[in-house]
Amino acid sequence: MGRYVIRRLLQMIPVFIGTTFLIFYMVYALGDPVNAMFAGKAVDPAVAAQIRHQLWLDRPLWEQYLHYMGNIFQGNFGTAYNGEEVTTLMGTAFPNTLKLTTVAFSIECVLGILLGVFSGLKRGRFVDTLVLILTLLVISIPVFVIGLVAQYFIAVKWHIVDPSVAYGSPWQDLILPGAVLASVSLAYVARLTRTSVAENVRADYVRTAVAKGLPRRRVVTNHLLRNSLIPVVTFLGTDLGALMGGALVTERIFNIQGVGYYLYQGILQQNSPTVVGFVTILVIVYLVANLLVDLLYAVLDPRIRYA
C-alpha cells in the first residue's frame, strides 16, 4: 500500500511537468499580448520593448518556461498585468471555488446516491421512471440555461435569494449556485447508482445476506450499496476536478469570484502566469483526487489489493 502510493506520487512529477509546459506553450502560441495592452491606441515602441523585456517575452520559449518554473519552485507564481500577485489571486479564488465545490459535491453525493438507490430498488416502478425522466431532462439542458432560469425565477422574480453571491461567498448564498452546478453530475450519479444497484440486487451475496435474516437496512447499506459504489466513486473522483475547473459558467452567472473567473480573465489578457498558475493547481487537484479514488476501491471492495 505505502509503496503503491509512493509510486503514484512519483508518477505525478512527469505529468506535472508535461501539463505545465503544454499550457505554457498554448498561452504562448496565442501570440504577443503587448500590442493589445495599448487598447487600440498608439503603441509606443519604447514602452512596448520595456514591457516585453519585463515579461521575458523577448527570450525564446524554453528560457521563459525555465524561468517561470524556477520561480514557481521558489514560491513565486508571478503577477497579473495589473501588478497583483498570482498567489494573492489564488488566495481569493480557491477558497470561493472550494466552498462552491463542497456544496455542489455534497448535494451531488447525497441526493444522487439516494435517488439512485431508491430507483434501483424499485426498478420498473413509477418512482424509477420518474427519476429516469427527470435526470434525462437535467442532462439534456445546458447548465447555463438551468443557472439563468433558476436565477431569474428564484432570485429576480420571487426574491427568495439574492441574484448574486456576496463577497467572501457565505455558505447560505452558495446553495442555489451549488445546486445548479451539481445538477448535471447529480443526474449522472443517480443513473450510475441506479444501474449498479439494480444489477447487484440479484447478486448471490445479497440473496445470502437476505437468507441469513439480516435486516433490510443492513443488506442495502453494507452489502448492496458498498459493492455498487465502485463506478460511482470513479465518476465522483474525476468530477471533483471537473467541478472545480468547470465551475466557470456557474461562477459567472452568480458572480462568484472563483478559479473560473480569474482563469477566464487570464486567458482574455493572455497572462501566462495567471493561466499556468491556476491550471497547475487544478492539475494537482485532479491527480490527488484520482489517487484517492484508486485507494477507495480497496476500501469498498476487499478483493482489490495494492502492492
Added chain:
Amino acid sequence: MRGATRAKFVVGAVAVALVATACSSGSSSSSGSSGNGVVSALWGIPQNSLMPGNTNEINGSKVIENILTGLISYDPKTSAVIKENEDSITTTDQQHFTVKIKSGLKFSDGTPVTASSYVDAWNYAALSTNKQLNGSYFAIVQGYPAVAPATGNPTATTLSGLKVVDDTTFTVALTAKNSTWPQSLGFLGFDPLPTSFFKDPAAWAKNPIGNGPYKISSYTVNQEMDLVPNPEYTGSQTPENKGIDLKVYTDPTAAYADLQSNKLDVDDTIPTANLPNVQSDLNGRFINTPSGTTAYIGFPLYQADWSTAKAQQVRVGLSMAIDRATISNKIFNSTVTPATEFTNPVLGDAGGYKANLCGASCQYNPTKAKQMIEAAGGLPGGQMSIAYNSDGGNADWVNAVCNSINNTLGNNNACVGKPTTNFADLRNEITNKQLTSAFRTAWSMDWPLAVDFLQPLFYTNGAANDTHYSNANFDSLINQANSASSTTQANSLLQQAEAQLVTNMPAIPLWYENSTAGYSSNVSNVQMDGFKVPVYWAVKK
C-alpha cells in the same frame, strides 16, 4: 417502505434549509445598499496598475477620473471645456505654453497641488522604463526621444520641454505648433500626482490618493472600492451623493440580475441578449446616448491592389453599399448611430463636428454603389474580406456588412468575414502590416476635438494610422489647423481635411457607438459622458 419515508424527509429538510437561509440572506444584504445615499455601481478588475499614466481601459478610468482632477474637465453633455485646476494657459506661438494653476489646491492627504505635481507626473509617465501605457501622449513634448528612445535605454529622466517656474507656474515646449493642445488636457493621463506617489509608485497604486471629487475610503482588491466625497475638492464636479461603491462583477448577466432586483444602482454593461427587453425590464430606466467611439472599416493602403485610383472608387462604392441604418436597428438594437462623417457627434460644433460632411458617400445607395464598383473594375482580385477579432462580439455585424455588400453586388461570395482568435492577434496583424484586405477598427477619443480623430488615424505615420494613408494636402491642412490662432479657424481647416478623406476613403466610417446603461429605481440623474463612463458625481440617491 422505510427507505421511502427517509428519502422524503431528506428532500423536505433540504427544501426547508434552502428557504430558511435564503430569507435571512435576502434581508441582510438589501439593508446595506439602500437609503443611505451611497450609490452602488458596476465595476471590473482594472487591467493595469491604477496610475493615470497606465490607465487606458474602462475599469481603471472609473477610479482615476473620480479620484484625480486635471487642469480642465469636459461638460458631460456638451463636451465644453471647464477649468478645474487651470488658472490660465497662455501662448504667443501655439507651440510654447505657460500654464498657471490655481493656488491653494490640495490633495486629499492635505499636501498642495503645485506645478511640480504636474511636471513630475508627466515626466514619470513619459519615461519608458516606467512602462506606462500612456507614455506616447508626451511624444509631442520636446525631449521625448531622450526619455523613450525606440531602442536602448533612456539618456534622460525628464522631458527637456517641461520647466517649473514657480509653485503655480510651469512652461511646456512642444515639438510643433498645436493650437488645440490646451483643450486636450482633460485626458486622465495629464492628471497631477502627489509627492507620496513618487516615493513608492507601486504602493500608491494599491491605495491611490488624489485631488478629485472623491477619495477612496476602503479598497478590497478584486472585490470592491468604496469612494466618499473628498472634503478638499473645490472643482466643478461636486458630488450629489454620499459616495460610490464600485463592485466587481464577474459577468454582465449577474450584474443585470442585481440591477433588476434593485441591488445595484448603476450598470453600464447591459448584456447584449437583454437589450431587446431592456425598456420593459427596467421600466424605461435605460440610457442610450452617443459616445466618443467611432467604428470604421479600414483598408490596407500599403497593398498594391488597394492603393490604386480605381481602388479608391471601389472604397467609396463600398461605403455606399453598406446599409448602416438597418444594421444599427437589427444587429445592435439601435445602440449605435449611423455615421455621416469621420469624427464623432459628441465633439459638438465647438469640437469640430459637422454632421453629414461625408454626404452621399456615406449614404446607402445600392444602385450607385454597384455602378461605381463595376466601373472601377470590381473588387481588387474579385473578392474582399473583413478581418475582425472573434473575442469581441463582432461576428454578427461583420457578416451583416458583408451581406449588405454581397446583396449590392449580386454576388454571394464578394465579401466574407475573416476572424482572428483575439484582439491581440488582430492588432498584431495590423501593426505588422500583414493584412491583405479590409479590417475592422475603432477609435475612442481621448479628448473631444476633431483633431484627436483625424491626426492619429490619418496623418502620415500617425500614431494609430492603421491604413497607412498618406496625403500631402491632408497633412498640410492638419498642420495649418494646428498652428491656427482661433478654434473657429482650426475647425474650418480640419473640416477641409476631412473632405479630403471623403474623396480618398482610406477607411469607411460605419457608426458611432453609444453608451448604454441601466439604473435602479433608487437613483436619478444618471448620465453617461462621452468616454462611456457614468457621471458618478451627478447621480442622486
